[in-house]
Amino acid sequence: MRHSWLPHSVLLRGSHWQSSLLEFRTSLPVRAQPKKKKKVDVKKEQAQKERMKKKLKKLEKAPPELIPIEDFITPLKYSESNRVRSLPALSPEETERRVLLLKKWCLFKQKQDEAEKKAIKALVESQQEALKELRLESEELYQAAVRRDEGLFPFERDGPTYTPPLPGYDPPEGKCVDITKLRRKLPLLWNPPRQQLSWLAGGRAE
Numbered sequence: 001m002r003h004s005w006l007p008h009s010v011l012l013r014g015s016h017w018q019s020s021l022l023e024f025r026t027s028l029p030v031r032a033q034p035k036k037k038k039k040v041d042v043k044k045e046q047a048q049k050e051r052m053k054k055k056l057k058k059l060e061k062a063p064p065e066l067i068p069i070e071d072f073i074t075p076l077k078y079s080e081s082n083r084v085r086s087l088p089a090l091s092p093e094e095t096e097r098r099v100l101l102l103k104k105w106c107l108f109k110q111k112q113d114e115a116e117k118k119a120i121k122a123l124v125e126s127q128q129e130a131l132k133e134l135r136l137e138s139e140e141l142y143q144a145a146v147r148r149d150e151g152l153f154p155f156e157r158d159g160p161t162y163t164p165p166l167p168g169y170d171p172p173e174g175k176c177v178d179i180t181k182l183r184r185k186l187p188l189l190w191n192p193p194r195q196q197l198s199w200l201a202g203g204r205a206e
Contacts, residue, residue, distance in 0.1 A: 070181075131145065131146070
């Protein structure tokens with residue numbers, strides 16, 4: 001087997017920015033082929049377009065973000081049920097008195113509820129009996145009696161108040177300090193680039 005006496009590269013003295021035409025170089029033959037173009041599946045591409053259109057429609061239908069009113073939000077520190085002050089210990093006599101008072105109150109409310117139910121039941125029975133007698137006398141009067149009263153609602157009435165208005169009182173005008181916090185508009189969760197928008201419009205992105 002014979003070997004070539006020529007080296008793979010003949011080194012020259014000089015700058016590395018320069019190359020000589022007399023320099024010998026050996027390299028392997030290039031046998032690679034150009035990269036094949038990827039086949040585009042029309043159905044798959046169309047399905048992807050439809051999915052992106054549905055996402056855009058969902059984002060358009062999303063309700064606008066409402067600015068919260070801080071006056072209507074109760075801080076959590078005011079909602080805690082932990083008591084700060086400690087109560088003094090009750091004597092046995094006071095504890096027994098409170099227990100007896102609670103039992104008397106429960107008995108009173110039970111009797112009151114039973115009396116109200118009994119009165120309502122008696123009124124309903126009397127009303128049904130009167131309607132039966134009225135129907136025997138006249139069907140027209142019975143239908144007029146059971147007809148719904150259109151003027152009953154909305155019901156309005158003026159009654160005594162705990163703090164009636166003072167006649168001739170002119171309330172002073174107070175100062176208004178605007179402490180509304182400015183809120184910037186949040187960006188969309190999905191911001192498609194211009195190429196995808198043109199692709200959705202019908203053209204293919206480069």
